Amino acid sequence: MYDVALLIEHQLEPLDADQVVSLHEGLDEPVTYHLLLPVESSTSSMVSSMTAFGGGQVLPPADPDTLRDLSREVRRAGQAELDASVALLKERGQTVTAELAEDDPLDELVALAKRVDVAEVIVMTDSHAVRELLRLDWASRARRTLDLPTLHLLEHVPFDAQSL
Known part of the structure; x- marks a missing residue:
């Protein structure tokens, strides 16, 4: 069995699935893809929305029912994207x-890689030029943390339009 960890930022599109599968055509052993899709926890969603207007807390703290509803909605939306992928x-x-990552995506990726004993890691995200330049993106962090081949692909972009 050839196990591949696939950390995705958003739902896969048909192009993404075709490209990922094409990378492993011709292998002599069956491939299993282990998808990991990060979702924001309700707490981090609320904190980011409350501080979006310039620093401090601009909204009163949400009641527990609101946080619970928000958490359920975030998980539901994430699960729908994961199921479609x-x-x-x-x-x-x-x-x-497949699983949702509710904590730090890199920590969850490391745990998955160890638990499953993956042979390689594919990180598929939007382009994050500054984070990539500073090597703060998920793929760079995974390369530093895991002793595994790690490929960064841009989601929804054909191979010939991204520099591999």
Whole structure:
């Protein structure tokens, strides 16, 4: 079994699934993709929304029911994106596991890599030029942390339009 950890920032599109699967065509052993999709916790969502207007807390703290509802909605939306991504890979004949990451995505990726003993890591995100330049993006952090081949792909962008 050839296990691949696939950390995605957003729901996969058909192009993304096709490209990921094409990377492993011709392997002699079956491939299993282990998808990991980060979702913001309700607490971090509330904190970021409360401080979006310039620093301090501009809204009163939310009541527990509001936080619980927000958390459920964030998880529901994340699970829907994850389920759609799994379906795309399964439509292409792939074996897939999937989970939401509610904590730091890199910590969750490291835990997944150790638990499953993955052979490689693929990080698929939007372009984050400044973070990439400063090596603060998920792929750079994964390379520093994991002793595994790590590939960074831009989501929804054909291979020939991104520099590999």
